Amino acid sequence: MTASRAEVVILGAGIAGCALAYHLSELKVGPVVVYDPQTPGAGATGRAAGIVTEQLWNRWDVEVTRESMRQYAALSARWDPSAYTVNGFVRWARDPAALSVLDRAVARLREWGVAVQELDAGGLTARVPWGDFDDRPRGIWSPGDAVVTPSTMGEIFAESARQAGVEFVLGTPLGRFARSDSAWELEAGNRNVRASTAVIAAGAWSKALLRAVGHPLPLSPYRTQAAVLRPRPGPEVFPSVHDIDVDVYARPEARGRVLAGDGTRLVEVDPERFNPGADDSFVAHLAETFERRLPGWADAELVRAWAGVCTSTPDRRPVVGPVPGADGLYAIVGFNGFGVMRAGGTARRLADLLVAPDPSGRAAERLGPVLPSRFSGPVRDFAPRPGFTLDDGDDPRF
Numbered sequence: 001m002t003a004s005r006a007e008v009v010i011l012g013a014g015i016a017g018c019a020l021a022y023h024l025s026e027l028k029v030g031p032v033v034v035y036d037p038q039t040p041g042a043g044a045t046g047r048a049a050g051i052v053t054e055q056l057w058n059r060w061d062v063e064v065t066r067e068s069m070r071q072y073a074a075l076s077a078r079w080d081p082s083a084y085t086v087n088g089f090v091r092w093a094r095d096p097a098a099l100s101v102l103d104r105a106v107a108r109l110r111e112w113g114v115a116v117q118e119l120d121a122g123g124l125t126a127r128v129p130w131g132d133f134d135d136r137p138r139g140i141w142s143p144g145d146a147v148v149t150p151s152t153m154g155e156i157f158a159e160s161a162r163q164a165g166v167e168f169v170l171g172t173p174l175g176r177f178a179r180s181d182s183a184w185e186l187e188a189g190n191r192n193v194r195a196s197t198a199v200i201a202a203g204a205w206s207k208a209l210l211r212a213v214g215h216p217l218p219l220s221p222y223r224t225q226a227a228v229l230r231p232r233p234g235p236e237v238f239p240s241v242h243d244i245d246v247d248v249y250a251r252p253e254a255r256g257r258v259l260a261g262d263g264t265r266l267v268e269v270d271p272e273r274f275n276p277g278a279d280d281s282f283v284a285h286l287a288e289t290f291e292r293r294l295p296g297w298a299d300a301e302l303v304r305a306w307a308g309v310c311t312s313t314p315d316r317r318p319v320v321g322p323v324p325g326a327d328g329l330y331a332i333v334g335f336n337g338f339g340v341m342r343a344g345g346t347a348r349r350l351a352d353l354l355v356a357p358d359p360s361g362r363a364a365e366r367l368g369p370v371l372p373s374r375f376s377g378p379v380r381d382f383a384p385r386p387g388f389t390l391d392d393g394d395d396p397r398f
Ligand SMILES: Cc1cc2nc3c(=O)[nH]c(=O)nc-3n(C[C@H](O)[C@H](O)[C@H](O)COP(=O)(O)OP(=O)(O)OC[C@H]3O[C@@H](n4cnc5c(N)ncnc54)[C@H](O)[C@@H]3O)c2cc1C
Pocket: 011, 012, 013, 014, 015, 016, 017, 035, 036, 037, 038, 039, 040, 041, 042, 043, 044, 045, 046, 047, 048, 049, 050, 051, 052, 174, 201, 202, 203, 204, 205, 209, 224, 225, 226, 261, 307, 308, 309, 310, 332, 333, 335, 336, 337, 338, 339, 340, 341, 342
């Protein structure tokens, strides 16, 4: 058994864990060890669509996503320009309830400095020329929104961290993770790592990990699906789109293909046992629902389809910061289905807090709305709700 000491051990090498390792290395914190029983991209990150948008339902999310965008643009320019593309994002609706959510969202988004433009049917046609908007839906458009290749961005964070000395322990089952003698001790394969600080960044697996060390948090993993299709004839370039009425989104992929999704089953699943394939009904639903707006879509050729597991929280916000009552234990979890766009900015804020852990300091303040301490009392079951929404109220449809 090889034993070593680290300053920080990170459990999970998805985009959140890798981004955190990168930011800790930028802040010269070390040694840092990242552990994953599989490999980077094995979790939700390797299965995500990679839409990055400022069309969000609260100011904190907008700020961290904007921060992530800056990081992804700079890192992809240095490492792999194809990993990040600014293509804009269009959402539309015809349902009156959805339109009133959209109208309220526009006012809020502008207050938060988001350059969002309203579109009538003509404006929608100008942005999505192959769309059918004859029944006069309305929409919104954010020209600065982007798409990222999530697994590549995770790898870029990991590679940059590695170059700065972060060690990755991958592909070995977890033997033991526990607090002993004022340190967190992780045993995997022939490695034993002791660290004063441990960070849980294990996506959907975090619920079980936290419960196993006696510090449960209210997290609920749920399954969600996506597919790559080749429409005939395929649009070469188009913005990412979201049809709010049917809750289906799509983004461009290379070579005229399109990645589309909805498929969120809002029931809790066990990430160790979920079905990673897509349901037939999901693929059929995609074809049917988009056909109304994007004629010809129903004949699209299916390239591949899959499912992944996201993690929901009772208030649809992530859980980031010190785990109450657990010395030296932190979490960066519960991204409610849009952790790719928030990982970079959130990880930077957590790294700042790890450097200056004062609970009343500026770093803690910047994590204010997502600190785990907002949940008190016993952890209760709750029904997962989607977080990729514009609504700040309780209506889960939008
Ligand atoms: C179909 C689909 C579409 C999506 N589309 C988008 C999108 O367009 N935009 C967006 O922002 N987000 C999107 N998401 C959500 C996004 O994928 C997640 O929020 C994000 O990837 C979470 O990253 P993570 O690093 O927290 O978790 P994960 O990527 O799940 O990584 C967790 C890691 O923990 C590891 N692990 C498991 N057990 C342990 C253990 N015991 N110890 C240590 N590590 C462990 C796993 O192997 C895994 O590698 C989508 C998700 C899905 C499934």
